[in-house]
Amino acid sequence: MKTYRKELRxxxxxxxxxxxxxLLNSAIACYVFAHGAGAGMQHRFMETVxxxxxxRGTASLRYQFPYMESGSKRPDSPAVAHAAVRAAVAKAIxxxxxxVFAGGKSFGGRMTSxxxxxxxxxxxxxxxxxxxxxxxxxxxSSERAAHLAAVKVPMLFIQGTRDKLAxxxxxxxxxxxxxxxxxxxxxxxxxxxxxxxxxSGRNLDEVSTELVDGLAxxxxxxxx
Numbered sequence: 001m002k003t004y005r006k007e008l009r010x011x012x013x014x015x016x017x018x019x020x021x022x023l024l025n026s027a028i029a030c031y032v033f034a035h036g037a038g039a040g041m042q043h044r045f046m047e048t049v050x051x052x053x054x055x056r057g058t059a060s061l062r063y064q065f066p067y068m069e070s071g072s073k074r075p076d077s078p079a080v081a082h083a084a085v086r087a088a089v090a091k092a093i094x095x096x097x098x099x100v101f102a103g104g105k106s107f108g109g110r111m112t113s114x115x116x117x118x119x120x121x122x123x124x125x126x127x128x129x130x131x132x133x134x135x136x137x138x139x140x141s142s143e144r145a146a147h148l149a150a151v152k153v154p155m156l157f158i159q160g161t162r163d164k165l166a167x168x169x170x171x172x173x174x175x176x177x178x179x180x181x182x183x184x185x186x187x188x189x190x191x192x193x194x195x196x197x198x199x200s201g202r203n204l205d206e207v208s209t210e211l212v213d214g215l216a217x218x219x220x221x222x223x224x
Contacts (some may be wrong), residue, residue: 002016002022002023002024002025002032002067003022003023004023004025005022005023006020006023007019007020008020008021008095009052010063010084010088010157011087012043012066012083012084012087012088013083015066015069017063017064017065017069018041018063018069019062019063019064019088019091020041020050020059020061020062020063021060022050022054022059022060022093023059023094023196024054024059026057026195027054027057027058027059027096027101027118028056028057028058028095028098028220028223029057029058029059029098029099029100029101029125029218029219030060030092030098030099030101031060031061031100031101031102031110031128031215031222032061032085032088032089032092032101032102032103032112033046033049033050033054033060033061033062033086033103033104033105033108033115033140034063034085034102034104034107034108034109034111034112035062035065035104035105036104036106036107036108036131037106037107039066040064041062041063041064044110045193045194046062046101046120046144048212049130049211049212049215050062050080052208052209052212053212053216056212056218056220057216058216058219058220059074059093059096059098059181061088061091061095061096063084063088064206065080065084065108065111067080067093073195077086078111078114080128081107081114082114082115082118084111084127085102085111085121085219086114087096088102089102089121089123089124093123094124095141095209099125099144099222099223100123100124100150101124101125101127101128101219101223102116102121102124102127102128103125103127103128103129103130103156105130105131105134105159106130106131106132106192108132109127109128109129109130109131109132109133110129110132110133111151112127112129113127113129113147113148113151113155113156114155116151116153117148117150117151120152120153124153124160125153125154125223126155126156126218126219126222127153127154127155127156127220128143128155128157128158128215129155129156129157129163130158130194130215131158131160131165131166131192131193132159132166132171133160133165133166133167134159134165134166134167134170134171135167135170135194135197137163138164138193139163140167142173142174143171143211145165145174148174148178148182149177149178151181152181154183154222155179155181155182155183155199156183156215156218157171157175157177157183157184157185158187158214159171159174159184159185159186159187159189160186160187160189160190160192161188161189161195162189162190162196163185163190163191164191165192166192168186171184172184180208185211185214185218187207187210188200188202189202189212194207194208195207
């Protein structure tokens with residue numbers, strides 16, 4: 001199974017951002033994959049997930065938010081981030097013609113969900129969040145999840161049990177409140193970056209496999 005990788009530009013008002021398409025001829029869907037607040041689309045985590053999805057029959061389009069493209073450390077305003085999400089989704093639909101799923105790591109997933117609630121994106125079959133940032137570190141709250149009740153497509157939350165930006169009992173309660181539209185995948189001993197302590201008896205390869213298997217299986221189930 002050969003994977004086609006191509007660097008592309010996504011046009012936005014006032015400029016463009018980089019993106020990377022990983023596509024295979026047998027792909028059953030495409031995941032539009034936004035990065036977290038502190039690292040761009042070339043981060044090891046983004047590469048691991050995208051390559052893992054390709055090995056499991058799912059294409060991906062990952063992309064930069066404008067602030068990351070310009071080298072700034074300050075994330076874009078929601079309006080700017082939402083526009084980037086929409087442009088990336090439209091690009092994926094146009095390029096692949098596949099069922100499209102959208103989401104991302106932390107900040108990227110949250111911006112995707114907000115964009116979907118603001119004006120639902122045509123062609124998006126579901127949203128998946130890899131470490132949804134439910135609250136700031138050590139400041140438990142569920143306010144950031146309030147908009148999720150308005151999402152009308154299926155959602156997958158992949159969360160580590162040591163995530164300081166989403167205390168486990170709190171994220172579990174949020175997902176339960178979303179009833180049949182949401183699924184929660186528990187990654188034991190993982191933190192917000194899906195890293196694990198040596199004393200947990202787990203390693204990064206095991207966690208990565210569990211995460212990508214869960215994401216790929218969920219996408220496949222929703223795509224058919």
